[in-house]
Amino acid sequence: MEDLANIRKRLEDKLHELTNRVVDIEGDLRTPNDDDWSEDASESQNDETLQGIESMAVGEIGKIKRALLKIKDGTYGNCEECGERISMKRLEALMYATKCVGCAEPVK
Ligand SMILES: [Zn+2]
Numbered sequence: 001m002e003d004l005a006n007i008r009k010r011l012e013d014k015l016h017e018l019t020n021r022v023v024d025i026e027g028d029l030r031t032p033n034d035d036d037w038s039e040d041a042s043e044s045q046n047d048e049t050l051q052g053i054e055s056m057a058v059g060e061i062g063k064i065k066r067a068l069l070k071i072k073d074g075t076y077g078n079c080e081e082c083g084e085r086i087s088m089k090r091l092e093a094l095m096y097a098t099k100c101v102g103c104a105e106p107v108k
Pocket of ligand 1: 081083084101102
């Protein structure tokens with residue numbers, strides 16, 4: 001299916017991008033803070049922000065890897081709750097959706 005190949009490509013691109021970002025941040029965080037002491041406070045604040053971005057990226061990487069595994073074993077696009085197919089439209093908007101609209105947003 002061409003759509004699936006497309007999504008797979010997008011997932012792989014995204015995975016690549018996020019992995020690079022994490023590597024960048026890791027490098028940044030490991031760099032010892034400047035010897036200019038006056039900048040210490042803002043530097044450690046910056047580190048906290050970076051750590052936040054990093055953990056978000058790491059979480060996303062996990063989801064993408066799961067989605068890629070599902071593509072590989074042919075279960076991608078099946079709702080984890082009810083087993084129904086998740087619509088392509090939804091998958092295109094949220095590539096690593098694991099639940100169909102009905103299950104993700106239960107009727108109140
Ligand atoms: Zn469902």
